[in-house]
Amino acid sequence: MRATEISRALRLALPVVVASLWGCTHDPVIAERIEKLPAEDAAGASAFHRAGQPCVDCHNTYEGASPELAVGGTIFSQNPDLTLKGVSGVFVTIFDSAGATSKACTNAAGNFYITKADLQGVADFAFPLTVQVGSRFMSSLVGRERSCAGCHVLANEERIAEDPSVDKATGQGRSSAGAILISFDEIPESERCGPLVDPTGSGGGGASGTGVGGASGTGAGGATVASTTAATTGAGGSGGGQ
Amino acid sequence: MSGTSKFVKVASPLVLLVLGVASSGCQDGLTETRTFACPPRAPFEAHVSELMERRCGTLDCHGSDFRPLRIYGEDGLRSPRENNRTAGAPTTATERADNYFSLCAVEPEQMEKVVSNPGGSAVNTLLLVRKARGQEGHKGGKVFNPFDDADRCVVGWLRGDTEKSVAEACQAALAKLP
Numbered sequence: 001m002r003a004t005e006i007s008r009a010l011r012l013a014l015p016v017v018v019a020s021l022w023g024c025t026h027d028p029v030i031a032e033r034i035e036k037l038p039a040e041d042a043a044g045a046s047a048f049h050r051a052g053q054p055c056v057d058c059h060n061t062y063e064g065a066s067p068e069l070a071v072g073g074t075i076f077s078q079n080p081d082l083t084l085k086g087v088s089g090v091f092v093t094i095f096d097s098a099g100a101t102s103k104a105c106t107n108a109a110g111n112f113y114i115t116k117a118d119l120q121g122v123a124d125f126a127f128p129l130t131v132q133v134g135s136r137f138m139s140s141l142v143g144r145e146r147s148c149a150g151c152h153v154l155a156n157e158e159r160i161a162e163d164p165s166v167d168k169a170t171g172q173g174r175s176s177a178g179a180i181l182i183s184f185d186e187i188p189e190s191e192r193c194g195p196l197v198d199p200t201g202s203g204g205g206g207a208s209g210t211g212v213g214g215a216s217g218t219g220a221g222g223a224t225v226a227s228t229t230a231a232t233t234g235a236g237g238s239g240g241g242q
Numbered sequence: 243m244s245g246t247s248k249f250v251k252v253a254s255p256l257v258l259l260v261l262g263v264a265s266s267g268c269q270d271g272l273t274e275t276r277t278f279a280c281p282p283r284a285p286f287e288a289h290v291s292e293l294m295e296r297r298c299g300t301l302d303c304h305g306s307d308f309r310p311l312r313i314y315g316e317d318g319l320r321s322p323r324e325n326n327r328t329a330g331a332p333t334t335a336t337e338r339a340d341n342y343f344s345l346c347a348v349e350p351e352q353m354e355k356v357v358s359n360p361g362g363s364a365v366n367t368l369l370l371v372r373k374a375r376g377q378e379g380h381k382g383g384k385v386f387n388p389f390d391d392a393d394r395c396v397v398g399w400l401r402g403d404t405e406k407s408v409a410e411a412c413q414a415a416l417a418k419l420p
Binding site for chain 2 (some may be wrong): 143151
């Protein structure tokens with residue numbers, strides 16, 4: 001075979017090899033979800049960014065955003081004008097199928113997360129999971145989704161256009177439970193982990209948590225507290241204790 | 243050989259192939275319907291559907307428009323024919339009926355074999371059962387253990403157990419869910 005023919009064959013083979021390798025690492029479902037996300041917050045990436053968006057779409061080994069999260073989400077309350085406001089200082093408790101329990105505390109944006117590194121003694125959660133926020137328990141199981149917003153999808157123009165049943169304020173519709181909402185009277189003292197800020201000004205109040213560290217000095221609530229031990233509830237960990 | 247005859251020699255098989263493929267799309271019978279047997283509907287809707295809804299029909303699993311074996315339910319995906327929302331009104335009769343047809347349609351021929359030989363072993367070959375038992379690749383992992391309550395609920399219904407025993411197994415399985 002002449003050198004020019006070899007060179008030509010290699011040129012033809014290169015796109016095939018590249019396409020094959022790309023196919024091994026590219027997940028079109030996640031890629032499309034990431035592409036559709038709104039632009040980054042003006043303040044930039046932090047523990048407070050992208051409230052209500054699917055955290056683990058990016059914070060995983062696929063997209064590589066740090067830290068790698070085991071679960072993540074945002075807790076909201078609804079203002080009288082129906083707009084949403086992140087709820088700070090409430091514990092979110094994850095119960096896995098193997099009996100492990102993990103707690104996280106919502107920060108000023110209402111965001112909470114448990115990193116893979118926070119999981120102590122286990123490599124990962126055993127799905128399905130159940131979730132408690134304040135005094136409320138999620139009525140369905142979590143089968144495999146790590147981002148709360150994977151199912152608790154907020155309203156957007158595309159969804160409203162496709163599905164007339166979508167609640168324009170919360171996003172609840174035929175294929176989404178909408179925003180995770182909690183009212184302040186559903187957060188007993190034992191489920192508070194920092195100063196509660198009631199956007200309606202009608203209740204809430206004092207901090208009960210001791211040592212729930214603020215993530216970046218915005219006041220209400222630390223980034224994450226988590227503890228995972230089989231059949232044990234704990235609230236210690238990286239961010240401070242209960 | 244002239245340029246034209248060369249072209250004819252090369253192009254003829256291709257033209258024949260295209261015509262063959264095109265004409266196969268015109269064959270009769272492709273719109274015919276056939277009815278397959280499926281285990282009884284009443285016990286499914288009364289007992290089995292609720293377990294499927296709670297254990298399999300979450301929005302991140304089979305409660306999705308984009309996955310096979312679509313399951314509707316009050317805490318999951320809602321029927322597009324009704325205006326209910328997730329975590330809203332209880333599961334409707336329409337949704338339970340759709341769940342029934344969804345299960346029956348996974349492998350209709352295999353399902354008919356199960357129905358034609360109640361109590362036989364064909365039930366163990368169903369994709370539905372093999373996936374739930376973790377014997378076949380399943381993104382949701384192993385959901386039932388053979389002969390546990392959930393397995394006896396679904397498999398018992400499939401193989402024609404009495405409605406009483408199906409109901410008891412389903413209730414026991416539901417009671418164990420968190």
